[in-house]
Amino acid sequence: MTVVVSKLMFYLGFAATAGYTFFWRDINDNSTNYTTPSYSAVWVKVCVFVAFISNAVWFIANTGAMVEEGIQGALDPFMLKIMLSSPIGEVTLYRAGGLAVALITIYLLKFKPLKPFLRLKSCLLVLCLFTLSYTFTLTGHVSELGSIARILLMVHVFVMAWWFGALIPLKLSCHYQSYEKLYKLMDRFGTQAAVLVTLLLSAGIWLAIQLVGSFEGLFSSIYGQTLLVKMFLVT
Template sequence: MQFSEWSLLLLLMKLANYTAIAALAGTLLIRFISHFHLNGNQHTAFLYFLKHWQIKCLMVGLIAAVLQTPIEAGAIAESGFMGMLDRPMLEIVWYSVIGEQARLRIVSFLVALMVASLWNVKAENNNAEKFNFALMLIIAALIAYSFSITGHSANENALVKSILTFHLAALACWIGALWPLLKSCTLLIKTDVEKIMHHFGQMAIIIVVVLLVSGLALLQQYLHSFSALFTSTYGQLILLKLLLVSAMLLLGAWHKLFLVPNINRQRYFETLKGSIAVEMVIALFVLITTSVFTTLVGPPI
C-alpha cells in the first residue's frame, strides 16, 4: 500500500462522504422515531437541532462531491496540485465512472440541502412534511448507492451492489444516530430520552441483522478463502472493522439492557452520556478504517 499526499486527500474525501451519509441516515432515523414518540416544545427544539446538523453535514458532503473530480484528476496526473486544474485530465475523469459518481452525489446533496431547508419542524404531522421525509429517504438511498459505482463493487452485478448499499445504509443509520442520541440527553427531558433510546434499541436489532447478513455476503464475495482474513492487508482491516463494530455492539447492548432502564437515576444517566460519547469515538475509527480499505487497499486477488 503506497501512501502519498493524494492518498491522504482521497482518504479525507471518502471520510467526508461517509460522514455525510451517516449524518443524513442517522438524523432520518431519529426523526422517524421522534415523529411517533415525542411531542411538546422540547421536541420542537430537538427537531431544530436535527435540521441544522443535517444541513451542516450535507454541506460537507456537497463540498467533498465537488472536489472529487479535481482530486481524482490530480491523483492520476501525478503532476503536483496543478494537476487538479489539468483540463484534459478533468474531462477524462468527469466522463468516467468517477465523474458519474460525482455527478450523482452533487445533484443528490444539492437537492437534499433544499429539502432539508424546507423541512418545517413545527408541522411534522402534515402531508407536506411526510413528503419531505420520504423525499429525503430516497435521496439518502441514492447517495448510499453511489458508493457502489466505483471501487471494489464497480464491476459487480446489481445484487452485489444492492447488498453493499444496504450494508452501508445500515451502518450509516447506526453511526449517524449517535450524535443526535447524545444531544437528546441535553435537549430533552429524561422520559423522552428514555423513549428515544428504547425505540432506537428496537430499531438497532434490525440494523445489526442487516449488517451481519450483508457483511457476510460481501466477505464471501471479496475474500475467496478464510485465510485471506489473516494474511492479506484487506482482510486484516476487515477484522479491525469487525472488532470495532463488535465493541459498539457490546456498548449498545449495555445501554439497552442496563443503562436505559435505569435512566431516571442520575448516576446511570451520566454514565449513558459518557458511554455514547465513547461509542462515537469507536464509530469514527470504523469510518476511518472503512475509508482506508475502500480507498487505498483492494481485495486480495
C-alpha cells in the same frame, strides 16, 4: 491525503443526513410544532454542505492524482471532462445531486409544516440516502460483482449511515426530552439497532467472502485479515 479527508467529510454528511432523516421528529424542540427548527438542524446543514464541497474536492483531487501534475493538472478542463465520463465522475455527480436535494429538503422544513409535505420530505430524504448508497457500488471491487453483492453493499452502508447518524440526535435528546419520551426513543433505537447492526455485519461478512473468494481467504489473505479486524472492532 486530500482524497482521504474529503472522503471522510462526505461520510460525515452522509451519516448526518441519515440521522436527520430518521430522527428529526424525535429531536424537534416541540413535536407538535414543525416550524421550530430542531437543535440538530443547523449542524446537519453544515455537515451536508461540507460534504457537498468535499465531494467536488474529492473529484478534483482524483483528477490530479491521475495526471500527476499537481493543481494545474487537477484543474485542466480537458482532464476534468475525461474524468466526468469515468466511474469517479459518475459517483461525483450522483453524490452532488443527492446531497443538494437533501440540503434543500432539510432547509425547506420550516416553510412547509403541512403533513403532506412532511411525508414528501421524508420520502425525498430516503431517496437521497439510497442514491448516496448506490454510489458505493460504482467503484471498487464490489462494482465487478453481481447485483446481489451491490444490493448488500448498499444495505451495508445505509445501515452504517443510520447507526452513526443517530448518535448526535440521541445525545441531544438527552438534554431536553422528558424521561418517558427519552426512554421510548432509546428503547426503540436499541430494538432497531439489534436487527439492523446484525444485518450490517451479515452483509459485511458475505461481501468479504465474495471479495476474497472463499471463507478460508478471510484468514489467509491480508485483505481478509484486515476485514476480520474491522468486523471484530464493530462487533
